[in-house]
Amino acid sequence: MNSNHLPFKACAIAAAYALTAGAFAAPMTYTATWVTDVKVGKTTYTNAAVTVRFTGDSNNVQPVTDSHGNPIPSSFCTPPTTWFYYLTTGTTTVSVTSQRKTVVARLKDGQVFVAVDQCNGGIGFGSYVGPNGFEVAYPVAFVLGTAATYAVTGLALSSPANMSGYAWSCIGYPPNGAGNLTGNGTCASPDQYPLISDTGLPVVFYLPYTRLFDDGTICCNHYGTSNYGTFSVRPPVPEEDD
Numbered sequence: 558m559n560s561n562h563l564p565f566k567a568c569a570i571a572a573a574y575a576l577t578a579g580a581f582a583a584p585m586t587y588t589a590t591w592v593t594d595v596k597v598g599k600t601t602y603t604n605a606a607v608t609v610r611f612t613g614d615s616n617n618v619q620p621v622t623d624s625h626g627n628p629i630p631s632s633f634c635t636p637p638t639t640w641f642y643y644l645t646t647g648t649t650t651v652s653v654t655s656q657r658k659t660v661v662a663r664l665k666d667g668q669v670f671v672a673v674d675q676c677n678g679g680i681g682f683g684s685y686v687g688p689n690g691f692e693v694a695y696p697v698a699f700v701l702g703t704a705a706t707y708a709v710t711g712l713a714l715s716s717p718a719n720m721s722g723y724a725w726s727c728i729g730y731p732p733n734g735a736g737n738l739t740g741n742g743t744c745a746s747p748d749q750y751p752l753i754s755d756t757g758l759p760v761v762f763y764l765p766y767t768r769l770f771d772d773g774t775i776c777c778n779h780y781g782t783s784n785y786g787t788f789s790v791r792p793p794v795p796e797e798d799d
Contacts, residue, residue, distance in 0.1 A: 585714070586793040587611045587644075587671045589681060589697050591724045591786025594763040595653050597660050597754075605655040607762075609682055609696055611671050612793050613647025615715040621672075640676035643683065644714060647671070651696075651752075651760055662754040669696065669752065673714050678705030680720070680788055686750035687728040694730035696752065696762040699723065699788050700779045717791045723779065724786040726762040731778035742774025 589609045595602050621641045649664040672683045672693050681698030685691060704722030727744035744764055751759030766784040768776040775781040 583615060584793055585613065585615050585790055587613075587682075587714070588789045588791075589699070589724075589786060590788075591697065591784060593724070593726060593784060594765045595651075596748075596759070596761040596763075597651075597653060597662055598758040600660075602653050602655040602660075603765075605653045607654075608652040609649065609669075610652070611644075611647050611649045611669060611682060613644045613671065615644070617646050618642050618644045618714050641672070641674050642714060643670045643672040645670040649682075651754075662756070662758060662760055664760065665753050665755055671714060672698070673708050675709050678708045680704050680708040680714075680722075681725075684752060686752065687745060692728050692730070694725040694727045695747065695750075696726055697786070698725050698727075698730070699786060700725065702785075704788055714790065717789075719787065719789045721785065721787045723782050724784040725782050726764045727782075732775040732781060733778050740778075742770070742772075744775070 587610070591607055592604055593607055595605055595607055619642065621643055645667075648666060649669045651662045651664060653660045653662075668686070669682050669684045671681075673680045674693070677700075679693070679698050679700045681694065681704075682696050683691070683693040683698070684695055686695065699720070699722035702722035703720040707718050707720045726747070728747055728750060729740065729743070729745045731740055732742050732744055733740045747761045747763060751761045754760055764782060764784070766782060768781055768783050770776050
């Protein structure tokens with residue numbers, strides 16, 4: 558995988574998804590952990606330990622399709638079937654720990670989905686925000702590392718796993734464009750597109766650790782973040798559902 562590939566957002570065609578109906582299907586909890594800046598309500602937490610947890614059922618994993626219900630194709634992977642899958646039905650919580658204080662927010666349903674790009678090796682959480690109303694690398698997505706290794710197996714959303722990779726929280730991913738996607742070297746300001754908690758408080762995720770070109774734009778589509786984090790898939794435990 559390299560920065561010339563279609564990024565997580567462009568995902569695409571490909572071989573049959575290894576998740577067949579009923580195979581490994583069960584309730585699953587998808588958890589991302591990383592250190593970043595995040596704002597809950599009017600309070601910004603810097604260098605905070607952040608956990609996003611989504612609990613759903615892998616029976617509901619489905620391919621992303623176009624407006625006609627057809628899998629979205631790609632010129633990078635073969636054979637020509639979709640490689641981009643997501644899980645849209647579930648509950649999402651955000652935990653932020655900073656200076657020995659922890660704040661937990663439950664996001665309103667229907668904002669966040671779990672996504673995997675088997676073609677390009679990306680996995681994480683996307684959301685229905687941004688200028689296009691669909692962002693696959695916000696609040697966070699992981700590329701490269703073992704995250705990419707697990708993503709391409711086709712089982713990354715349906716069987717227990719632990720992985721790590723470079724962490725992106727980017728509205729407008731990929732920042733440098735790829736294929737027919739254009740980019741201006743930046744990610745859109747997330748303050749314009751907050752996720753909303755069940756108490757009405759806005760939650761915003763930032764991308765504070767980046768690698769920049771001399772002109773100040775973000776370097777590269779995969780290595781442009783200098784942040785790292787972990788992502789896990791496992792059956793839920795009772796206390797997570799409380």
